[in-house]
Amino acid sequence: MTSLTQPFLSVDALHKAFVLHGQGGMTLEVMRDLSLTLSPGECLVLAGPSGIGKSTLLKMLHGSYRVTGGTLRLHFEDGDLSLDTLPAHAWHTLRRDVIGYVSQFLRVVPRVPAVEVVIEPLLARGVDEAEARVRAEAMLARLNLPERLWSLPPGTFSGGEQQRVNIARGFIAEHPLLLLDEPTASLDAANREVVVQLIQEAKARGAALLGIFHDEDVRDRVADRLLPLSPHMGAALASTPANAEEIRS
Numbered sequence: 001m002t003s004l005t006q007p008f009l010s011v012d013a014l015h016k017a018f019v020l021h022g023q024g025g026m027t028l029e030v031m032r033d034l035s036l037t038l039s040p041g042e043c044l045v046l047a048g049p050s051g052i053g054k055s056t057l058l059k060m061l062h063g064s065y066r067v068t069g070g071t072l073r074l075h076f077e078d079g080d081l082s083l084d085t086l087p088a089h090a091w092h093t094l095r096r097d098v099i100g101y102v103s104q105f106l107r108v109v110p111r112v113p114a115v116e117v118v119i120e121p122l123l124a125r126g127v128d129e130a131e132a133r134v135r136a137e138a139m140l141a142r143l144n145l146p147e148r149l150w151s152l153p154p155g156t157f158s159g160g161e162q163q164r165v166n167i168a169r170g171f172i173a174e175h176p177l178l179l180l181d182e183p184t185a186s187l188d189a190a191n192r193e194v195v196v197q198l199i200q201e202a203k204a205r206g207a208a209l210l211g212i213f214h215d216e217d218v219r220d221r222v223a224d225r226l227l228p229l230s231p232h233m234g235a236a237l238a239s240t241p242a243n244a245e246e247i248r249s
């Protein structure tokens with residue numbers, strides 16, 4: 001991948017409907033005609049009531065949900081990359097090198113110690129193991145995770161401890177596009193402050209961030225723009241689209 005041009009992400013006329021096979025094939029339309037752009041160094045915060053489709057948008061951008069209609073494009077100096085038509089095998093490389101995702105919940109792999117969970121994205125990029133370990137330990141220390149926990153699998157950690165491992169893993173690889181789904185939800189004030197700093201540093205190095213933050217203080221401090229989703233969920237949603245797609249996950 002080469003250096004970035006402006007904007008880095010464009011979403012045009014995005015449409016999402018779920019087909020609920022367990023409910024007789026009922027269609028649930030959650031998004032219609034959503035468009036946005038996101039530039040390097042910018043943090044756009046998704047707003048709107050519960051269930052409006054904020055997490056669904058992030059999951060489409062991370063390839064876990066299919067797009068029903070519209071386009072998602074990344075713009076590189078040497079050309080555009082369409083995410084809505086990206087073949088499954090290409091997502092692996094894209095998630096490793098370009099699109100990071102930090103959710104509220106850590107997907108724990110049994111027996112893998114916390115520090116290894118954090119190191120893994122760096123090793124996948126070919127970073128030397130000793131260097132990766134130093135960076136991972138520095139990140140865990142910065143997020144105030146007690147050193148005695150670093151060598152333990154996070155399955156039994158508290159919600160806030162697991163979330164900090166997740167944040168360390170999400171930020172360490174310095175992806176150009178970061179998707180943040182309530183990364184501060186279980187954190188105390190001191191650790192929320194660390195996350196605000198990590199976001200500001202990511203912006204300063206030119207990352208583009210798209211996030212969901214229910215904490216208004218955090219939102220106000222990191223957001224360059226707010227995007228309320230409700231205007232995209234209007235009367236149009238009363239009808240059922242002809243091109244509804246199946247649930248992938």
Ligand SMILES: Nc1ncnc2c1ncn2[C@@H]1O[C@H](COP(=O)(O)OP(=O)(O)OP(=O)(O)O)[C@@H](O)[C@H]1O
Pocket residue numbers: 018020028030048049050051052053054055056057247249
């Ligand atoms: N895999 C799925 N299958 C069927 N419906 C889904 C699926 N994922 C999300 N939905 C539905 O899509 C709608 C939007 O959900 P989403 O989680 O994106 O909302 P949200 O705005 O992030 O809400 P919250 O603020 O409560 O997290 C909801 O009605 C939800 O039930």
